[in-house]
Amino acid sequence: MPYNVMVVDDAAMMRLYISSFLKSRKDFKLVAQAANGQEALDKLPDLPDLDLILLDIEMPVMDGLEFLRHAKLKTRAKICMLSSVTVQGSPLAAKARELGADGVVSKPSGTVSHDLEEKTGDELTRVMRALVGA
């Protein structure tokens, strides 16, 4: 039974890349996408079996940190930041940890990272599996 994943990212191409990345991992299944935090928050009540959220930070309407602040209360799904601004040990990575992010991974080449799978795929997979307990 694959783990259900929601991707929250404002860049359509990035959602595409992540979606493609998830398809190649049989133990994960993309069940929802959202282009900003508010949209994701609105979808949460309809996703009771969600296991994991891959969350960008810089998004319009509601950014990832604000979403994290609220979603962390409302869902048992693990939340993994996947953002270009969460470089290891950086202030935003620290902030995400403070707000209770379950995992943090950096996009390798910016907001739209075409090389996500190539450069960060293994790390992201390891983090995702660790978070869902796979």
Next chain:
Amino acid sequence: MMDEMDEIWMLYADDGAQSLDAMEAALDALEGGKGDMGAHIGALFRAVHTFKGNSRVLGLAQVEGLAHLAEDLIGLVRDEGVPLNGEITDILMRTGDALRGMLEETADTRADVEPGPTAGLKQDLRTMIGRLTGAEAEPAEPAPTAEPQPDVVPQKAAAEAPAAPKSEPEPEPEAASAPKAKAPVFDMGLAGLLDQLDGGDGAEFDEFEGDDDEPEFEPEDDPEPEAELEAEEDGAPQSEAEAEPEPEPEPAPQVKTVAEVTEGKLLAPDSEHHKIFNDMADKTCAALDALVAEWVEDTSPRAAHRQADNLHYAAGQLNLADWLALLEPVLSGDAPDLAATRDLSAAIRRLLSGESAAPEVAEEPAPEPEPMPEPAVDVVSEPVAEPEPAPEPQVEAKAAPVKKTTARPKPAAEVAEGKLRADQTYHQIFADMVFKTLDKMDALCANWSEDSSLAALRKEADGLRYAAQQLDLTGWVALLDPVAEATGMSHAAAKDHVAELRARAAQEFGDADAAPAQTRGPIDPAADGRAFFQAIAELYPLIADQGMRMGGDTPCTMEERRDLAERIADLAAPREYVRLVDSAHRLSQEPAGHAYRAAELALYEELVSVERSLPASVFDAEMMPPSKLLGAWCVDHIFETLQSLRKGMEARSVEDGANWFPAFSTLMRQVHFACLNYRIETASQLTMALIDLFARVRVDQKAPDVILLQMGRGFVDTMELVFDALDQGDTPDTSRIEKMFEEATNACFVASGVMTAKSIESRLGLPPEFHRVMSPESVKTAHEAIKEGLHFYVLRADLNDDDALAQGFLEWITTGVVRMITNVTVFLDKATLFDFLVASSLEEDRMVERLAMLDTTGTRLMMAQALKVREAPEAGAAEPDTLDLIPMSDVGDSLALLEAVGAISASHAQLEHELTQLASVDLVQDVMEALRATGVGELEQRVRSVLRDRLEQHNMRLQEISESGAQLSAELSHLQQESVAQRSRPSEVLLRPLKAYVATQARKIGVDASVTYVGGDVMLDQMLIEELRGPLKTLVNLRLSGEYPASRFHISVEAESDHVRVELTDNSPEAPVSEAYAVLADEMARKKGALRRVSLPAGAGVRFHLRVPQHMIVLDGMVVRVGHVRYVLPVDSIHRILQTDRLLPVAASGGARMLHIDEGPLVPVHPLLPEPADMPAGARLYVVLSSNQTRIAIPVDELLGQQLVMLRPLQGVLSGMRDMSGIAVLSGGEVGMVVAVSALASGDESKASVAA
């Protein structure tokens, strides 16, 4: 045999005497006017502070009270710029004498002293403090019997006395900038209170964090004098409770429940308190009237505001909703003007006489009988909040006039809560009420009558405002205030107000006609959050009690635990706080011990998460946020937490992956909350940054590498100093924290190369949106592009709505002519665009052309900026302090890499050796000789010529290859050196943390110790740094723990070709005789190092010499052959090479021989291998080596040449070879032994001295 109490009292007497000695010494020094006056004052403050704390621990309130006053006075000099004069030193001298007498008496009687004998002195101190702070002197102490709860903290009042000593309960955001960065007074009190709830022994944390041998937390919640000063300054009435400056000797500050603390209800309201309150209100009226009578525009509004604030605070303590409702509007706006002050006074009188505060409304009937909760009755004389009120009739009889009732009574339970719990039903009712009220207001405005409409409008507004107050809808209250309180209002203004109210209603509740009543009105998150935390606060004592029992002998039953979990879950579940529900259930399931403590912490963290999702306005003076509770909890045990972290990191160097992280994370989060409690924002961020760095290592199931651990240790050292300073009442130095945060941020860049994101940002002049978003990969790509001389552009792209364009563009910028560095999101109005930083060989015009070809509309892709690459700054100026940048490279990985480079280099050297030999052969000659040897006659000239040509060409080709090989060999050697250099760090990274470590350890044993050092720039291998760290720490610990602890250490570091020398010198006269030194020396010897100790003359101290062999260095060596063995002699050590037979035997040295050279003394000969007895006489080759002014001569059979070799440590049985520092793979592929010249020289030095 002494029991525990005997010991405690003895300690008290000893410590107290020491403190008073220190106090006297500081006063003498101040009087003498010599030395650093600031330091003397600091010492004086600390001495009195310590004395006060000790007295408090033993419940000696009178002693503590006097010390407290002295401390306040010194604080004025230290922190407030009050000049020190003879008057102050005199009174402090008197105080010191009095304290000494008190110490003797209390130590003898083990009871507090009578207040009488020192009452005069205390009054003098108060008078002086009052004068210096601009406040009036306080009255003399009232009789102790009149004291209420001693730990009642009129915090708010205290916080507003700027000049009063210790009146800074809220430190500045950054402790560094705070003049006196102490924990908020309230928090410290809370910590103490929680400690009591914990059982007073920190037991809650024992299992969680291991041993708990720290002293009890010393509460600091004594702001009574400040409160008095404030009250005096404001002319506020002095209730007995407020006037009492001293806590009761017995019992120690007691707390009823955590709920009382968290709700701010520190006063258990009883009739006496209500009487006091009524008196206070009465006097407030008088003060307001006085202000009205002599109104001064400059000062009176503020004074009136203060009066209202004081009364408001008291009302808050007693939870008097009507009073709060009356006073809050006054405090929420500007300071009241003359009319408002007059009105306020009148309203207070009306409430005191039992009427409603608002004159018009008091006479009106209640609003429509809505199902809205009825307004509270503040029956001031009935402390209904108490479960068992049991009022005392005679006291009640004496109470001031009280409000008997209003037209709208409500149940006592609701009165006790003060505010109605906000739930959705009430909000829907409120929404309906709003619209009905607005309808009535509209009608009034439509038929406006100057005579009556305003009063009716006020009435409507007041009714609605009351409902809003009950639901804590502060926004509505603020909107309604101007109408409800209006004394005059034009028709137009009235219409404007009503329109404003309707707009707010439409915004908040939607259209009145469209939405049915039951669906209108979303939950006000603030009100709901407040209601939630009010309810949770009632459970805090139960949680604390359960925690205590789970750590004790009578753990709760499963039923009790389930019941508590359900109660928490019942509050959390309707609000969909699912993780809080889970953590509540976890609390009911985890076994006692560590797991339970972790669950308890998790529960509080979830509550903090809820807190963070709510507006800050939810929490005010009456409502303590859970982060404060958690912060106080963490502060209380911060030193144990840091100690556990340190232990964990020591052990972690050998542990792997998943096991270590949870404990580390838990401890770090506690540090985080402790930092937040003190508002040390950078430190709190740094803890999270370190969690992030460690967490990412954890994902790979690895143990944190040595550098990360080093960063962690540095953090612990620094935080110990910071918290230690806070604990001592000093201002901590937080500059190091800033630097460490920068290091943490840059860590991953340093690991991946030499440039940081910052340097790329700077060279490209990147716009701000690109700051701090570049990953190490992006930095590397940019760095390479700069080196290649490419052009840099920022391209703006609108891609989200055109997949085909997006696909095409992304393919274009990632393949071939354009190279993407990174990209960021740009929010422009409502559009989400992306800025791409790219590098390309294309000129700007060509780039624009390409963009136009991709996006023919010209609207979705555009050139935002062409960047100009700036020149790299001078070396050393571009990068941030590289000394502190600690790379994240895994030591194991880098070692493996280095080994690989070494192996390749050796293999290549072997090939090159073969090639050189081949190239050196004269093939023509060789072939001719071979032909001749086989009997072939002379070849024909033409054949010979052709053969010669071909062979010579072949030979030349071989030589060319050989030369290229030599060049490659040099590059490989360089690579080896680079690899080694990458593993090297300045010894600063060892010495600086050691400095902090010494200071911390010294403070722990109550002494001061400092460290100076030289050689911080000596580069050492990481492994060697780790090898030195342990012995140095052991040595300083030993030297600090002796009978005469060292107070100064000096360390010097020197690196020689094959070893590192460290000297540690201290100033303790105590001889190092402990067994521990011998153990340490043996340990060093096992690692091929050495530890020697030398006592300095005249007991000036002791010097320790540590010698550790160098690892992983690239050595420029002379390879020699002795018999069949090859040795490498460090070129730096070679004094000269000579062939001679001028040997002199030295009979006294067992047949040793000395070499006679032209210059200098005889040189001992040290054969590397035993020489045969039949060694032929005659001249022999010698290499004379020099180390530390000592020379030795090594007889060798052959010099094989100079080469760079990588030194590797000896392992296994070879590790016992004292005279060899390691092995090296030589260019011929053979293994050579690297000679430890210093060891040889030191051995021969001693032999030579014997011979002499």
